[in-house]
Amino acid sequence: MKKKLGLSLAAVATLGSIALTGCGSQSATPAPSSGGTPAANQSASGQQLQIFSWWTGVASSKALNALIGVYKQQYPNVSVINEAVAGGAGSNAKAVLASRMEAGNPPGTFQVHGGNGSLLSWIQAGDMKPLNSLYTKEGWYQDFPQSLLNMLTVNGKIYAVPVDMQRANVLWYNPAIFHKYNLTPPTTFSQFFADAKVLKSHGITPLALANHGNWEATLLWSDVLLGTLGETQYNQLLSGKGSWTSPGVVSAAQTFSKMMAYTNSDYSALHWQQADQMVAQGQAAMNVQGDWAQGYFTTDLHLTPGTGFGWAPTPGTQGVFAAVTDVFGLPSKLKSDTLTLNFLKVLGSEKGQDVFNPLKGTFSPRLDANTSLYDAYSRSAMASFKKDPLALIIGQGGANPGFTNQVNNAMEIFVTNHNVNQFVSAVNSAAQANPLN
Structure with a gap:
């Protein structure tokens, strides 16, 4: 540091x-x-x-x-x-x-x-x-x-x-739903959107989202950014060595905005546990959260890893451990x-x-x-932690408070108006006002 x-x-x-x-x-x-x-x-x-x-x-x-x-x-x-x-x-x-x-x-x-x-x-x-x-x-x-x-x-x-x-770059999913519709956990954003279209056509919310705490959407955005840029360019951004107006950042914002079309409309009223519960109960197929979701699934809901819930790295982030x-x-x-x-x-x-x-x-x-x-999920996360490069997540220790606060505020607007240029400009302004190096 x-x-x-x-x-x-x-x-x-x-x-x-x-x-x-x-x-x-x-x-x-x-x-x-x-x-x-x-x-x-x-x-x-x-x-x-x-x-x-x-x-x-x-x-x-x-x-x-x-x-x-x-x-x-x-x-x-x-x-x-x-x-x-x-x-x-x-x-x-x-x-x-x-x-x-x-x-x-x-x-x-x-x-x-x-x-x-x-x-x-x-x-x-x-x-x-x-x-x-x-x-x-x-x-x-x-x-x-x-x-x-x-x-x-x-x-x-x-x-x-x-x-x-x-681990913050985890896609949690409902195994029964994925099995029913012959889907596999998406490893790319193209596959995510293909799966999402199938799920939505059957009346299932593809991606459960919560943002009542005004940090959950920022976590999802960070994972999308990591999956779009890759670990090297992503870490350069968070260390103040990259441009927040680069094509990769714009592309990640566009992907995030497109993902919002496959989320629940009441996200602003939900806490993260409620989004997890939607997946557990089959109301939604997927959710992006950190390992704290695993504790909720197993300790609160008494679900068994692998059958009650499944997991995979978020699209594009295989081989990277987003550490919190x-x-x-x-x-x-x-x-x-x-x-x-x-x-x-x-x-x-x-x-x-x-x-x-x-x-x-x-x-x-x-x-x-x-x-x-530890159970099967935690053992898999431990193995990744020991061998894969680490990345930090905005809002979870990855950036200074001033920058994080401004990104959260920009995100609160972005999830409503989906204005990519406005959001990218706001994030860039946040980085200039709160240097990351």
């Missing part, structure tokens, strides 16, 4: 629709949601560690509780308070976190996506401490792949611990680091991750992760 121009906290606080986290602090009594003084640890059994996340769904809540259970086994005198704030990709939690950080009342630790997005903004603002000594002590430099560590490192200093790895990782770090203004560092040790441990990820529907990015704990 290269050093970039930082954002002020005031600017960060205004970006209300970006993927970031929530808050929590470590103190004897729960800290207020804003204001107050820096939280301090207690020396006796009244210790509390408050963590902040957007994990409020069934699968993610079970997974986090299991992880906390591992922590409690090692530190039984510490109470862990999860101040979860619902909202897709953490959009509703962001303002709360920004308020507390600005007031000098930081959380004990908080969830954020690794990459060049919100994590980098907090690092640049001076709100995070490096964790190099923790990595050395725990042996994590050998336990995690270098490609992942690069997403958490600025100027040689590493600032967060990953708890999971998720949830990470936690050490806020710089805590009065004491002890409780947070102990939690981070558990978070990054083999035991902690092997308890957490199978329930979440994600997988452990540790090189020594026990693959036998």
Whole structure:
């Protein structure tokens, strides 16, 4: 991760629709949601560690509780308070976190996506401490792949611990529907549109879409962009080395607009789980989401991978792993680091991750992760993660908050008016106003 121009906290606080986290602090009594003084640890059994996340769904809540259970086994005198704030990709939690950080009342630790997005903004603002000594002590430099560590490192200093790895370029589909109409998961956009025409002729919504959180359509667009440009050109764009008005970007916008004709009309009212449910219930044939959909299918709906739901890379992205990782770090203004560092040790441990990820529907990015704990889908994702080049996703850690916010706003207009030139111009303006290099 290269050093970039930082954002002020005031600017960060205004970006209300970006993927970031929530808050929590470590103190004897729960800290207020804003204001107050820096939280301090207690020396006796009244210790509390408050963590902040957007994990409020069934699968993610079970997974986090299991992880906390591992922590409690090692530190039984510490109470862990999860101040979860619902909202897709953490959009509703962001303002709360920004308020507390600005007031000098930081959380004990908080969830954020690794990459060049919100994590980098907090690092640049001076709100995070490096964790190099923790990595050395725990042996994590050998336990995690270098490609992942690069997403958490600025100027040689590493600032967060990953708890999971998720693949964002996944086309989820209903196997029964595909079998009934003799279809195969599309590997190209031409095949996608051919399949979509067949499905639509039989009264089935080809592609379930949700955009209530104002991030889901951006994820789909990022996957279409990746599939259109390929990994090299796509990564050049997100690193500020490509043109957002290039023919490839225009082509991707045109393809996305064409795909909208095969989606459900009520997408703006649906959360991502509801789009997944449409596929599970046979109301729609396909959906594009990350691995969190796998957790919903298996833990919430109790579906079996391969029969209850199927999966494939999104069109054009075979051989590329679009990486999304949830990470936690050490806020710089805590009065004491002890409780947070102990939690981070558990978070990054083999035991902690092997308890957490199978329930979440994600997988452990540790090189020594026990693959036998995971189902067929997760094992396939793990194999891709270990061998394929990584790409980041806009809104899921792939770009700075200012750029992401403007893209989300442009997307909200684009899904309605389908004006390709206007959208491309807006994205290009976003890149100029919020440099990606």
